[in-house]
Amino acid sequence: MIGDPHATRPSGRRWRSGRPAVRRADAVLALAFLAFLALFAAGCASDGPSSERTGPQATTTTSSTSTTTSSTTTSTSTTTSTTTTTWPREPVPERPAVAPVPVLSRIATDDPVVFLTIDDGAVRDPRVADLLATARIPATLFVNESYYLADPDYFARVASGGGSINSHTRTHRRLTTLTEAQQRSEICGMRDVLARHLLVPGHLFRSPYGVQNATTQRVAATCGINAILSWRATINNGQIQYQQGDTLRPGDIVLSHFRDDLYEGLVAFLFAAGRAGLTVAPIEDYLPLPPSP
Numbered sequence: 001m002i003g004d005p006h007a008t009r010p011s012g013r014r015w016r017s018g019r020p021a022v023r024r025a026d027a028v029l030a031l032a033f034l035a036f037l038a039l040f041a042a043g044c045a046s047d048g049p050s051s052e053r054t055g056p057q058a059t060t061t062t063s064s065t066s067t068t069t070s071s072t073t074t075s076t077s078t079t080t081s082t083t084t085t086t087w088p089r090e091p092v093p094e095r096p097a098v099a100p101v102p103v104l105s106r107i108a109t110d111d112p113v114v115f116l117t118i119d120d121g122a123v124r125d126p127r128v129a130d131l132l133a134t135a136r137i138p139a140t141l142f143v144n145e146s147y148y149l150a151d152p153d154y155f156a157r158v159a160s161g162g163g164s165i166n167s168h169t170r171t172h173r174r175l176t177t178l179t180e181a182q183q184r185s186e187i188c189g190m191r192d193v194l195a196r197h198l199l200v201p202g203h204l205f206r207s208p209y210g211v212q213n214a215t216t217q218r219v220a221a222t223c224g225i226n227a228i229l230s231w232r233a234t235i236n237n238g239q240i241q242y243q244q245g246d247t248l249r250p251g252d253i254v255l256s257h258f259r260d261d262l263y264e265g266l267v268a269f270l271f272a273a274g275r276a277g278l279t280v281a282p283i284e285d286y287l288p289l290p291p292s293p
């Protein structure tokens with residue numbers, strides 16, 4: 001069905017096939033957790049933006065730009081604020097490389113929302129898929145080819161709470177060491193892989209190690225990528241590590257990985273979001289529309 005980025009093609013396997021059963025202890029924890037989520041989600045529902053489920057609406061948009069530098073990136077980070085709920089749910093045509101793709105580490109918004117991203121795909125814990133799917137928590141995934149192809153249905157299940165599946169390059173090489181042609185093969189090649197399994201491959205991109213250059217931003221624009229996501233907080237070893245302060249803030253993009261500790265990390269993240277009065281929103285609802293082709 002057009003507009004559902006998680007639907008598999010008719011010839012593909014359905015995610016339900018072969019899905020491992022949830023262990024009893026995990027199910028109990030998940031149920032307790034869902035009760036918690038329901039409490040803070042209800043508190044935020046009246047304040048949050050209209051979700052994608054309400055369809056496109058009239059929009060007003062403001063934006064601000066800030067520039068950051070670090071020892072590992074040469075690109076410009078841009079924060080963008082928008083109240084739009086419109087985001088293309090259909091394939092975006094490739095556009096000429098006239099405008100570099102922006103790098104976003106957070107979204108400037110007053111809405112009480114944070115954005116969850118999960119990278120790579122090495123460890124595919126069924127508890128993670130069950131938690132995010134059952135609680136309808138949107139996650140933006142950035143996957144590599146070998147991990148993704150090992151079980152596309154697993155990632156569809158993880159993203160079924162309202163997220164999307166996006167390119168993280170094919171082989172996770174450091175992009176700043178590659179030629180333009182090699183970067184194109186890595187960035188756009190992975191999006192092509194996703195396009196063979198998804199009706200709508202994700203429009204976002206994350207560079208391995210968070211490292212990119214101007215070539216990355218230019219190349220990404222040639223294959224339908226509309227934003228490169230960086231982050232403001234990281235989930236590691238069951239804890240949240242903040243780049244600034246000691247709490248999640250509205251608009252923060254949070255980085256995590258498909259590792260053994262992801263489930264425990266997500267529990268910590270969701271409690272931290274609840275403590276901060278924030279709910280997890282689909283980042284696509286807050287991103288700027290791509291320019292007209």
Ligand SMILES: [Zn+2]
Pocket residue numbers: 119120168172207208209
């Ligand atoms: Zn990675």
